[in-house]
Amino acid sequence: MLGMKTYLGWKVDFLQPAGEPAYAGPDSVSWRVFKNPIALGVGGIAAVLLEFADARIRSGVWDHSTFKTDPVGRSKRTGMAAMVGVYGPQSAARRVIQGVTNMHRQVNGETPTGEAYSALDVELLDWVSATATYGFLTAYDRFVAPLSEADKTRFYExxxxxxxxxxxxxxxxxxxxxxxxxxxxMPRFEPHPINTEFLDIMKSGRAAKGVPKGLQSAVVNAAVSILPVAVRERLELGADYDLRPKGVATVKAMGALAERLPLPASPAGQACVRLGLPATFLWKSPEKQASIRHTIQEGRAASLAH
Incomplete structure (x- = not known):
């Protein structure tokens, strides 16, 4: 089926049921941010680093997932989970998230220093959510298009x-x-070889086949650049990860291109179709979006009149 995507065994159809809303809508800041793969790439890497800074999360992921054998695949599945929450029909989002929660109930253990952890620990759940929110929002604002304070507040809400x-x-x-x-x-944060191993893999070319390594390196360094300074220092991510002016220009150019280049088959494009909008709706200017909405509303009014 055209709209069907699979996430950890759960099938999610972003095209169906027709008309079923997501937890955010086409006019939301979330739909604007999450359609951009550069914002997702930069923000996602930053979020992983912020999570892995805490040994409890790092151990939980390392010991109970495929991250150490398939970090790229695991990262993509995490990205799909975000897509389900943003663009998926609400019924599908609830089903998938409940499944994830059920899996997390099995994730318990001890860090190498003997500290107990559980994936359902409220402090850890709060932090994982916070890192994703901060990472994606900051990446979009820094490398794609500046967001107003009002838009940032809307994104959080x-x-x-x-x-x-x-x-x-x-x-x-x-x-x-x-x-x-x-x-x-912050007092818990520490450097760890897993962090640099993860970054090396993301720079290696394995993360996005066909994308030049230089571009992937720029995306990785962009992710490091949006970490709070104190976190970067605590993780000992030094000058090797500095984003040079050429790198800034490269990532911004990629972000701008992604903002204009429609991806109709993506969850973002398919979610638009599910709600009766063109698949390319999110990639159009605000003025064009308003015009499309007006035309659709007029068409519905005329249909009801007949």
């Missing part, structure tokens, strides 16, 4: 319903919330 489905009890409402959570966890 739009993500709350899905975050709570995952069991998050303290979703972010603004960037200050993120930094408050970060300050609480």
């Amino acid at each position: 739009e993500g709350e319903a899905v975050a709570r489905l995952y069991g998050v009890q303290n979703p972010l409402h603004n960037e200050a919330d993120f930094h408050a959570m970060l300050a609480k966890l």
